[in-house]
Amino acid sequence: MSAQELAVDPPTAARRLLGATLSSGPVAVRIVEVEAYGSDPAGPWPDPAAHSWPGPTARNAVMFGPAGRLYVYRSYGIHLCVNVTIGFDGIAGAVLVRAGEVVDGIDAARARRPAARTDADLARGPGNVGSALGISLSDYGTELFDPFSGIRLQLAKPVRAAEIGVGPRVGVSVAEEVPWRFWLPSPAVSVYRRSPRAPQDAAGRKDVPPQR
Template sequence: MTRERMAVDPLRAARRLLGAELVGRDVTAVIVEVEAYGGPEDGPWPDAAAHSYRGPGVRNSVMFGPPGRLYTYRSHGIHVCANVVCAADGVAGAVLLRAAVVETGVERALSRRGPAVAVPALARGPGNLCSALGITMDDNGLDLFDPAGPVRLVLRRPRTGMAGPRVGVSKAADRPWRMWLAGYPEVSAYRRSPRAPAPGASD
């Protein structure tokens, strides 16, 4: 499967990532929860919750392509989170990896997350996912389709998922741009940001 399958709009890219394999530093995991993010106001998918909304900068330039790259950032200045860049080169779009099922390398993931962590919680939540797979800020811009890369993405046949509002965003909070596979305890619980407008008052 090639990067061309990520050269699509964020929603389509998010659907294609459900059930895909993420291979990183002795751990293989199946993606079961994602969130789509658009770009600037003058782009094809304006999204005030996206890091790219105000246009390209030093930190977010990876979000503007080419597709198939890894965009990393720190949440609250602490937890590393990872996105798969999509859309066309020069057009911002990305999909946040929210949760995955660790299939191989469980012991390695436990060594990174802590031996007391339950296996279903190893990669539940974007920060925990990156910790379990050893993804760091230094991985920003990695080509996920490079067969020799330290973090690789293997797309499988897309699986039908559920959809609902994104977690924890205060803007564009009602968009059903979070997608997940039902029946997996690895999927995170929905938490609406206390700074978001009342349900139904946001796009």
Template sequence: MNVDLLSHPAEEVAPKLLGCVLTCKTPEGAVSIAITETEAYSGTADPASHAYRGRTDRNATMFGPAGHLYVYRSHGLHWCANVVTGTDGIASGVLIRAGRVIEGEALARKRRGERVESPRLARGPGNVGQALGITAEHNGADLLAGTSVMLSEGKPVPAALIRIGPRVGVSEAHDWQHRFYLAGDPTVSAYRLSPRAKPTTGA
């Protein structure tokens, strides 16, 4: 994986991450997913972004450099993984919403539950983090340096399989067409409109 691929706005990088492989190695073992669903989030121009109101200690990783992992906790329960993109100093990131487990399925199942069906192991951003074993300790990790969390190129995805739609479950800028996913893939999460969604116009 070349950092040049990631050094562009999130909405340009997000579809290119489909099919790429995200791997997390822990003392328990390694789990890898082939990415099947992503969402792009910008900085101060994006009301749904963590960086909308500027830089803080919590979101500092999102401001770059590209190729690092931004990890945050959702609803106090799940750790979510984002690939930092764009120009250093300008917040931009791609949320990994779903993937297909291609390595370490037994370990992913141990973390997610023995009865969870294979397509659901890493369906949804919280489940991605849980299946991979990502925690706050991985925030800021260099995804291109061969450390415990790595992003690598996978099998090319035909453009005809890529679908675009509104982001899932956000109350602000929910209708922005910044969600990218593989058509017909059983690992992709279902679209859900937030009950707090506000009418917007935007990107």
């Protein structure tokens, strides 16, 4: 399997990443929850919630590159979030890895995430994925399908549509209803939280659990 399988539109690429294994050093994580993000207004998937929306910058430049590279950024000055670039070279797109199950290197992941109460918590939430895998900002742009890379992505067989949950993305204040979050049945899947800056739904709720 190669990066070409991710040279597709954001939601299709996001579904293809479900069940994939992301490995960094001794730790490997099976991806169970993702969010797709699209392009700037000039691209085919305009997405005002995406980092690519203002156009190419030093921070988001890798989103405009070929598929299969690592986009790492710091969120709220604390957490490092892990993304996989998708789509076509020159057109922005990425998929955020929101949650995973640690399938190898469990002791190393526990050492990196001492606050995790259970093994399901080790890589639940995008910041925790990066922590469990030991990924740093210096890993930005890593080619994930390079056999000599320290961080590798191995795609799995496609998951049946009936097994995939679908819902809105977490914490975005614009395009908040776009159903580009996808997940598999797993205790590691995070809880949906609507951004307090986004309009509330008709019932006035901000937090809605994922539909199964």
